[in-house]
Amino acid sequence: MLAVAEINYIRHEVNFKGCGYSSVAKKMGRDPRTVKKYAEMEDFNEKPKKKLTRTAPVIGPVKAILDEWIKEDLKKKKKFRRTAKRMWELLKEHHGFIGSDRTVRDYVSTRKKDFLNEVNDAALPLEAIPGTAQVDFGEAPFVYGGEEIVLPYLVLSFPFSNAFYFQVFPSQNRECFLEGMKRVFHHMGGVPKTIRFDNLSPAVKKILPNGERQLTDEFQNFVLHYGFECEFCNPNSGNEKGHVEAMVKYIRNNFLLPGLHVIELDELNKKLWGKAEKDRKRKHYQKKWKIEELFEEDKDAFLLLPAKEYECVRYETLKADKYGYIKLDLNLYSTSPRYALSKVLVKISYNRVDILNDDHQLVVSHSRLYGQYRKSMKWQPYLNLMAKRPTALKYTSFYDQLPEEWKNYFGSCTVTEKPEALKLLSIILKDHDFSVITKALVIASEYGHPSVDAIKQVFYQLINGRGIRSELSSKRSLPQLPVATRGLDHYDQLQKEVQHNE
Structure with missing residues (x-):
């Protein structure tokens, strides 16, 4: 490209003075073809320079x-x-x-x-970029124990492919929220690089000026652990996560209505993986590809899972009342008599409430209660105390929970046997349920009322796989002994005989 002054000179000499291309070229020391080009040029619009593409034979x-x-x-x-x-x-x-x-x-x-x-x-989920996701809760009716209840379900949707996963939970609390996302991550084998949320209370503690959010500690740690970026909708702007809201309705209408019968949530949730994946056989509502094919592009953009799975729990220090109960979400959980009026560390997950001692060792574990004003009582830590007051046994809920074999056994125990039996149960029930110790009681009772030591001996034979010793046989015929009975009947009979003799 010639300088502007040279171009003006050429155009002036040729177009206004009528000079020839050769003469002007000779004066300027330029090629006549260059002079001709600029004299006749009509388009001086600036054009972008073409990028030179050089071959790279090595790289x-x-x-x-x-x-x-x-x-x-x-x-x-x-x-x-x-x-x-x-x-x-x-x-x-x-x-x-x-x-x-x-x-x-x-x-x-x-x-x-x-x-x-x-x-x-x-990092703009609304643009449907592969590997981005949106999260929200929905609600649907379920039938549990013959009654209709409403339960929430967590949905993780992928705007690019129109795929989704969902899991049903007993609540929308922090533990269920994190547990649901963690399950989806590990089921998929990857983590979305960006996830858009509403201002859910399990995630957002406070909305600050300039679009900032103060996150809950549990959610912040979860984000750091899995390494994804989180984005939040503006307040009252649910349309900013319109994909997941539409998917919440789609899931309810196509998978959860009419109300499903629920026995165990874990079993139901295992089946929901397959339902979500089977839905991907259909074509995308706009694109020509199947959803399952587009979802592979989502997965290719995922972050890798961390080596260690995140434990979706929180810890609270709570004070027990005089009976050893702690209160959590207006529900009561037993600890141990030794913690009455003392503080204990409580480990809380979506389905468990674990009471820990000062060394963080498990004292007792409960299934987490949902609803309000309910009570979970684990009697094992209280049995040693009950052994000191055995007459109170019949007035406790522990007695109502006993198998019939144990109720009958305690009914025929002597005053000294009952505390010993309670101490034995205190030891056994710490690591076992009632099934084996009840079987041991039945076997030990075949020849009459057994001692506590006899029940204990049979129990350890059963759990150690040694079997039960067969009855000793003798070639001698032994005289038939009268059947031994317990109680005060013999004393009453003796009194009658004495009175008769008098």
Whole structure:
């Protein structure tokens, strides 16, 4: 491109003075063809410069390999990523690369920036970028124990592919919220790189000015553990996560109505994985591809799972009342008599409430109660105390929970046997349920009322797999002994005989 002054001179000399191309070219020291070009030029609009594409005979054949390695590494923590030097060494060792390490370093540096820019652009879930997700709760009716109840279900949806997963929970609390996402992550084998949320109370403690959020401690730790970016809708702007809201309705209408009969939530949730995956056989409502094919693109963009699974629990220190109960969400849970009026550490998950001692060892474990003003009583830690007051046994709920065999046994126990039997149960029920110890009682009772030591001996024979000793046989015929009976009947009979003799 000539200077502007030269172009003006050419156009003036040729177009206004009528000079020839050769004469003007001679005066300027230019080629006549150049003079002709600018004299006749009519379009002076600026055009973008074409980018020169140079062939890269050395790096070209391995670009695809390097791109794949860079994409893999961006899903890992920085300390686990390959350096450009290491990539160069691997290329030489496995792919016969003959280029310099500088060539590889320059290429890797440029491509990392390109890919990171793509990731930054991807942090807009509404644009349906692969690997992004949205989360929300829905509600549906279920039939449990013959009664209709309403339970929440957590939905994780993927706007790019229109795929989804969902799990049913007893509540929308923090533990259920995190447990649901964790289950989906580990079932898929990856983590969405960006997830959009409503301002759910399990995640957001407080909405701050300028769009900032104060997150709950549990949610913040969960985000750090799995490494995804979280985005939140503006208050009262549910349309900003419109995909998951539409999917909540779709799931309810197609999978949860009419109300499903529920016996165990865990069993129901296992079946829901297959229902969500079977739904992907249909085509996307806009794109020509099947949802399951598009979901593979979502999965390719996922982050890798961390090596360790996150434990969705929280810890609280609570004070027990004089009976040893702690109160959690307006429900009562037993601890142990030794913790009455004392503080205990409580480990809380979506389905368990564990009471821990000062060394963080388990004292007693409860199934978590949902609803209000309910009570969970585990009697094992109280049995030693009950052994000191055995007459109170019949007036406790523990007695109502006893198998009939044990009720009958306690009914025929002597005053000294009852405390010993309660102490035995205190030991056995710490690690076992009633099934084996009740079987031991039945076997030990075959020849009459057994002692506590006899029940204990049979129990340990059963759990150690030694079997039961067979009855000893004798060649001698023994005289038939009268049947031994217990109680005061003998005393009454003796009194009658004495009175008769008098």
